[in-house]
Amino acid sequence: MQLAQTDLAQLQELEECLWRSDTRFDHEFMDQTLAPDFFEFGRSGRTYRREDTLGAPAQTIHAVLPLRDFAIQLVEANVALVTYRSEVTYGDVVEHGRRSSIWSKSTRGWQLRFHQGTPIPPEIL
Template sequence: MEISSEDREILERLEQELWRQETRLDKQRMNQLIAPDFFEFGRSGRVWQRQDTLAAEPSSIDVVRPLPEFHIRLFDENIAQVSYDSAFRYDGVVEHTHRSSIWSRTTSGWVLRFHQGTPFQP
């Protein structure tokens, strides 16, 4: 199944949006983007539930954009997996992470249902 150029643009924009401080500080926007049953396996190994993510103190993010190795595959017309690598500076150290997100299309647009980050050394 091939993804439309419109859906590709939307999903890439949404994933990039999650890395922008202005989005992370906008509780209303985050409530729109994150599904009620969202959870994440963080790069630290911590499991984050939706309420943890929404309650987390936002911090400055120094990430490489556009997100490297960005790929999208459809499971069906309403479920997509986005994968990419992130490289961001945290306390002066660059951390590299393989990332994977599962997005689902709802009547109000795409929402993030799952995310996982796995650290790696380039």
């Protein structure tokens, strides 16, 4: 089983859109992108539900794009696991994380079902 090139490109673009303020805080885009049962385990350890994500206040995101170590594995025909490393600056602090997302493809296109962020301590960068 392999994903078509168009799906690979679309998944990378969708994942990177979540790190751009103009799309991340576009309610219509996010409503279409997040699956009805979406949830996230954040870097902080908190659990976020779809409504938390949709209701997040807009802010500037200082993320390094393209995403580093970006990889996609097909779990089954219409389910993909996306993994990468994030680098985001908050004030004077740069935070690194390992990220994983589960995307599923339906008649509406690719939708994000699950996301997890895990901090990477400076000593293992």
